[in-house]
Amino acid sequence: MKATVEPGRPEGVVTAPPSKSITQRACAAALLHHGNTVIHNAGSSLDEQAALRIIKQLGATVVREDGNIRIMSHGVNPVSDTIDCGESGLAARLFIPIAALSDKPITVSGSGTLLQRPLGLLDGILPELHVQMAGTNGHLPVLIRGPLVPRDISIDGSESSQFISGILFALCYAQQTPLLTLNVTDPKSTPYLDLTIDVLRKAGYHIEHDRYETFRLHQVAQRPTELELEVEADWSGAAAMLVAGALAGEVTVKEMHPDSRQADKAVLSVLENVGASVTWQGNSVTASRANLMSFEFDATDCPDLFPVLAILAACCRGESYIKGVHRLFTKESNRAESISEMLENFDVPYSIEDDTLAITGVKRLSGTIIDAHNDHRIVMAAAIGALRAGSRVDIVGAEAVNKSYPAFFNDLVLCGAKCNFSS
16 A cells, blocks of 8 residues: 655644554453453554464463453464464564464464564573473574473573563463573663563562563462453654654653553653653643754664654654664564665764764755565654655555554544555
8 A cells, every 4th residue: 555645734633543562462461361351442463463373272261341451361272273464573473482382383474574583592592491402593483392391591682672572471370389590681662571571460470570670570379360451542643743742743642651661651751852842731732833952862672663763753853863783673674774774764864873873953854665575664664754855755555554553544534644555
């Protein structure tokens, strides 16, 4: 699908989608729970659909009712010899260790760009936990066979926190000793580990950690018989809409958690630092247009903000610096390349040196054609950039937003943006 977005000044009120990161973790907790779980405010993006499909393949019963999801499970009891992760990197890294709790051989598959994303770290860790792995060269598909045997282990956290989250879920469920220890070197994206720990604690598990480097898992005698898990609104999706308001108009995003531990809530500090007007009223946050100054920001722990912050920097006066380029290479696209291409097409000067993207702001972006490279974050960033362009912007592959924010373009239109679509 091609989306054509015209320059404009968005003004309006929208509701951010549910956090797919939290929904997927809630699905994992529900699968491992023996009994009923109700997930409130679960989303319907492609990644969330992948998580629900996986837990059904691993034995859970899933029923949607009144906007919530009710899940009945008795632990990991596969009803299929295959689980399909779609294009969700989190689903793959989260559910491979969980699926390995079973003694049945299971093939873990995926599609699209997920087949090129690395899973090598699990190749090294899971055999230490007595899990057999075959058919992989560091990528999907992979054949695994457990059962996973819990023990104290060490893991490299520099590549992704998602591996650590999957191991934490599996170890908590399989734990048979009073204490298990997981040591992590060079942990990254630690706010996402906070989300994992929060969901596990709500599910009745007891975890402590020292600076995310040593995790202590305490065995619990009894867990809740019924679980109710609430999914927060997504700060990743909200970030795009708030940057739109700061660049070109005034946008309010409802039902946000001011005290959220989601990594992408950091967008607020960036917007405030560049001089945008950011105000709260209850659980609604508003960003309004202003004369924006350049900024420096380390996105190592929140790499999903990179594309939309690149557009923000392109519209700020002066040169901005965004650190953490090394986190961009294994996303839905190679974002170091797709962001660079997007900036080039918008006629925005930039350079990459070592781990930092430097962007020189311009008064007006150029109308252009942007190839999204099947990356939902690039679609959203390009659409926001179009609002500050001199003429229309065509975004090829705009359907990629369904991965995380299916209503993104609807929300832009609600705020007065002019968007047209063609196949």
